[in-house]
Amino acid sequence: MKPLGTGSDDLTGHGGDRPPSAGLYVHIPFCRQKCPYCGFFSVPSPALIRPWMKTLLKEILLYEEGFGPFDSLYLGGGTPSLLSIPELTRIMTHLRAHFQFRPDTEITLEANPCDVSPEKLWGLRELGVNRISLGVQSFDARALAFLGRRHTVRDAENAVRHVKEAGFDNISLDLIYGFHAQPLQSWKETLHQAVSFAPAHLSCYELTIENRTYFGKLVQTGGLSPLSPDEARTCFLITSRLLEAYGYTHYEISSFARPENRYARHNWKYWRHAPYLGLGPSAHSFVNGRRWWNVRSVRTYMALLNRDERPVGGVEDLTESQLRLEAVALGLRTREGVATDRIGPSMEAQSRLSHLTDAGFLEICNGRVRPTRKGFLVADYLPAYLC
Amino acid sequence: MPNIRNFSIIAHIDHGKSTLADRLIQMSGLVEDRKFRDQILDNMDIERERGITIKSQAITLPYEDKTGRTFALNLIDTPGHVDFSYEVSRALASCEGVLLLIDAAQGVEAQTLANLYAAMEHDLEVIPVINKIDLPAADVDRVREEIEIDLGLDSDTAILCSAKQGTGIEAVFEAIVHRIPPPADNNKARLRALIFDAHYDPFRGTIVSCRVFEGCVRPGDTIRLMNNNARYKVEEVGIFRLAKEARKELCAGEVGYIISGIKRVSDTRVGATITLDHEPAPAPLPGFRDIRPVVFASLYPVASDDYRALADALEKYTLNDAALTYQKDSSAALGLGFRCGFLGLLHLEIVQERLEREFDQAIVMTSPTVQYQFQLTSGDRVLVDNPLYYPDPTTILQGFEPYIRASILLPERYMGVVMELCTERRGVNARFSYPTVGRVEIRFDMPLGEVIYDFYDRLKTVTQGYGSFDYDLLDHRESDLVKLDILLNGERVDALSQIVHRDGARSRALRICNRLKEEIPRHLFKIAVQGAIGGTIIARSTIAPFRKDVTAKCYGGDITRKRKLLEKQKKGKKRMKMVGAVSIPQSAFVAVLKSENE
Ligand SMILES: Nc1nc2c(ncn2[C@@H]2O[C@H](COP(=O)(O)OP(=O)(O)OP(=O)(O)O)[C@@H](O)[C@H]2O)c(=O)[nH]1
Ligand code: SF4
Ligand SMILES: [Mg+2]
Numbered sequence: 001m002k003p004l005g006t007g008s009d010d011l012t013g014h015g016g017d018r019p020p021s022a023g024l025y026v027h028i029p030f031c032r033q034k035c036p037y038c039g040f041f042s043v044p045s046p047a048l049i050r051p052w053m054k055t056l057l058k059e060i061l062l063y064e065e066g067f068g069p070f071d072s073l074y075l076g077g078g079t080p081s082l083l084s085i086p087e088l089t090r091i092m093t094h095l096r097a098h099f100q101f102r103p104d105t106e107i108t109l110e111a112n113p114c115d116v117s118p119e120k121l122w123g124l125r126e127l128g129v130n131r132i133s134l135g136v137q138s139f140d141a142r143a144l145a146f147l148g149r150r151h152t153v154r155d156a157e158n159a160v161r162h163v164k165e166a167g168f169d170n171i172s173l174d175l176i177y178g179f180h181a182q183p184l185q186s187w188k189e190t191l192h193q194a195v196s197f198a199p200a201h202l203s204c205y206e207l208t209i210e211n212r213t214y215f216g217k218l219v220q221t222g223g224l225s226p227l228s229p230d231e232a233r234t235c236f237l238i239t240s241r242l243l244e245a246y247g248y249t250h251y252e253i254s255s256f257a258r259p260e261n262r263y264a265r266h267n268w269k270y271w272r273h274a275p276y277l278g279l280g281p282s283a284h285s286f287v288n289g290r291r292w293w294n295v296r297s298v299r300t301y302m303a304l305l306n307r308d309e310r311p312v313g314g315v316e317d318l319t320e321s322q323l324r325l326e327a328v329a330l331g332l333r334t335r336e337g338v339a340t341d342r343i344g345p346s347m348e349a350q351s352r353l354s355h356l357t358d359a360g361f362l363e364i365c366n367g368r369v370r371p372t373r374k375g376f377l378v379a380d381y382l383p384a385y386l387c
Numbered sequence: 388m389p390n391i392r393n394f395s396i397i398a399h400i401d402h403g404k405s406t407l408a409d410r411l412i413q414m415s416g417l418v419e420d421r422k423f424r425d426q427i428l429d430n431m432d433i434e435r436e437r438g439i440t441i442k443s444q445a446i447t448l449p450y451e452d453k454t455g456r457t458f459a460l461n462l463i464d465t466p467g468h469v470d471f472s473y474e475v476s477r478a479l480a481s482c483e484g485v486l487l488l489i490d491a492a493q494g495v496e497a498q499t500l501a502n503l504y505a506a507m508e509h510d511l512e513v514i515p516v517i518n519k520i521d522l523p524a525a526d527v528d529r530v531r532e533e534i535e536i537d538l539g540l541d542s543d544t545a546i547l548c549s550a551k552q553g554t555g556i557e558a559v560f561e562a563i564v565h566r567i568p569p570p571a572d573n574n575k576a577r578l579r580a581l582i583f584d585a586h587y588d589p590f591r592g593t594i595v596s597c598r599v600f601e602g603c604v605r606p607g608d609t610i611r612l613m614n615n616n617a618r619y620k621v622e623e624v625g626i627f628r629l630a631k632e633a634r635k636e637l638c639a640g641e642v643g644y645i646i647s648g649i650k651r652v653s654d655t656r657v658g659a660t661i662t663l664d665h666e667p668a669p670a671p672l673p674g675f676r677d678i679r680p681v682v683f684a685s686l687y688p689v690a691s692d693d694y695r696a697l698a699d700a701l702e703k704y705t706l707n708d709a710a711l712t713y714q715k716d717s718s719a720a721l722g723l724g725f726r727c728g729f730l731g732l733l734h735l736e737i738v739q740e741r742l743e744r745e746f747d748q749a750i751v752m753t754s755p756t757v758q759y760q761f762q763l764t765s766g767d768r769v770l771v772d773n774p775l776y777y778p779d780p781t782t783i784l785q786g787f788e789p790y791i792r793a794s795i796l797l798p799e800r801y802m803g804v805v806m807e808l809c810t811e812r813r814g815v816n817a818r819f820s821y822p823t824v825g826r827v828e829i830r831f832d833m834p835l836g837e838v839i840y841d842f843y844d845r846l847k848t849v850t851q852g853y854g855s856f857d858y859d860l861l862d863h864r865e866s867d868l869v870k871l872d873i874l875l876n877g878e879r880v881d882a883l884s885q886i887v888h889r890d891g892a893r894s895r896a897l898r899i900c901n902r903l904k905e906e907i908p909r910h911l912f913k914i915a916v917q918g919a920i921g922g923t924i925i926a927r928s929t930i931a932p933f934r935k936d937v938t939a940k941c942y943g944g945d946i947t948r949k950r951k952l953l954e955k956q957k958k959g960k961k962r963m964k965m966v967g968a969v970s971i972p973q974s975a976f977v978a979v980l981k982s983e984n985e
Binding site for chain 1: 911912933934935936937938939940941942943944946947949950952953954956957960965968
């Protein structure tokens, strides 16, 4: 696995650990139907879109002061591509009216392959969207059926083509692996096919079974068995090696970029404690060591805003040591790692660190501790062990 | 001065002492019926959970006999288990008589006899009480015969009762007041009060339980502890009801408590005599015999910084458990700790549990061991009750280990399996007797070291709970002893070392290795668990590494949850002991002590 970056190891281009500009996230909590594995907050109630939008515009006003300028905007969900161009236009107009954006702001929209007609894509370009994250998930019909997706392989292929034809050069494809309905061979083929479209970015997620999802219930009742850790490990390693062979940089557990400066600018902020503002139900915000999150319900969200209250569900102020723990945990999920001095000077911490480097889980490079590919595989374990 | 009677209820375990105490308390009218609960004197959580008495408990009952005379009856309920016999012997020092309970179905058992002897040593009036006569299996005639033959008491004097059903209780009361002599009337003499128990109260300091033999003590008096001449002003005296009840004075013959702002825990010692400072008694009371621990193990705080807290807790704890002895100890794996002596395995278990529950101490306990002797080439003979001090093997001429006479009482049908178990545990010189039809008593000479390991558990299992076991210490006998070390990735965990007989070393080592394999969580690397004697590896197991632990997504909404998980893991890590790079959970040290069948 090649080290990240040439010369500077800072993807953000802001130098060292200095916090990058703020990011803005808008959660659009609607889907046509709920996917059986999805733990994101979304509801299959398109009728709520209109009234909800009104309240979103109210929420924007609440944060007019104090944030920005932003250099990333992420329209996520849910399925933002469900919204029509006029609806998205209203949102964008409002955002631009009340927030400041840098001229080169990266504006991402998550799209379902069914929703990307050429006309829609043109409309999105006009709105300033310059990055499309496409929920392809797989190029294997059986896998798509297992995942309960409503699009076909054909839809997916056409969607990618349309996005490219519409002139988007910053495309990310979301793919899911690690389930029995998609044997390793099929997964490799999906990867090859994904790469054949030469997207700048790939997010390859191992299927995570969350308790609150339909799959979670299936697992509990024995209707579904997850991969063994060894099988999952193999999938992870093959994904990483294959995509790196194609010239992608494996810069985060599930994220790959080619060239490496096409990393997901907005997501990167989550991993670097950069400030971000999240709007919409369930969205999280973080600034100056304070984190807060909106309620996880469209109706409560609307009700609160209609009473001119913040739709906030919880707040926490992180202590110095919590910040440190998070910084290490988040940093070690990225190839850039964390600054060595974050690990702590105690004898014990240092001996654990050298133990992990000796065993090939971490490497130290330019004053930073970085996970190797093997380290990525145990990234959830490393911080508690080190800190 | 009221008519006082001081007595203890003594018996073999489970013969119904606490239940009889319940009936006596109830009939004295001390507690309203609706507030009553069974075994009301067993007020510690551990006692209630396990259904056994661990601490002696005193209570003063009012009683009016048939003629209308009123009495104050000082009852002390005692534990029946052999590991708490020190509680019994101290209770007896405060009494003029005892109720010796015998289960009508079980008959005389090992502790019946042992406790009778203890009562006779104190020259106490013994009233045999046959309890549980309501049981279908009750065999009163047989028990009478045992009382005559085994105990050498007049069985005509025995009282029949059912503590559970409350029959025969009146006769018990009458026997107490008419057969047990009143305490000597010594109010005029100089104060001598014997401390037989104590406990630490964070607000009031040390509270001592005592029996006044001579003189009186009142609030405002300055008392003096005769063992160290420490002086205190008495704040409060009183007697035990279900709670403490303050009195104007405590006088000769009475049992009660004294609170005197004793803040320095180490000043008080069970067995010490209290006198008045301005009029001291010429000599202290005899006190108690020293305890001789039979099982030894070390205690360490889970987090090394908690050593002071543990020291403090132990000091306070021993006020309330005089049978525990301890001194400083240290281990490379576990840091600073304490070497403790216990009266048996149950005692050890209770100490550990009470320290954790009452004093909030997280502790790691090492494998219990007995006291070995080694004859060295230099001519010296050394005592070793801690594997850390196992002598250089090249200097050892001979090893010796303590033997016990084990006596096991069981239904005949289990004889085969028990014989097998005992010979496997190096039992020799088996003798049999048949106390009653269908029951057999087997006596064995057996190394104590074999018993402390997991013998009780195994015996219980193979006899499905029907075997009862008791032992006396015999002597030290020559034995081929070796030190078994446990290594984790080549590093010795000194706290897991044991002294064992050479023949059993390999199977013991294997068992420990397998246990540790179950208890030590997977690490990022492979862990070799080995058992070794000297440089020779005699057993091993391997803990495979885990190689994947990562979740695919971590965006804005996942970070808080992830951090909370990490914080929990960090807390868990604090409770682990590090040996080299290996973290060992507290449970692993405990698991090593458990039998393989559990
Ligand atoms: N049938 C019957 N059961 C009784 C009688 N007395 C006590 N028991 C039962 O015997 C068991 C033991 O009673 P305890 O009073 O706890 O015995 P103990 O002697 O205090 O036991 P230790 O304090 O542990 O030595 C309980 O389940 C009681 O309910 C009795 O007269 N008849
Ligand atoms: S996976 Fe995407 S489309 Fe499916 S329910 Fe979740 S947010 Fe909606
Ligand atoms: Mg009892």
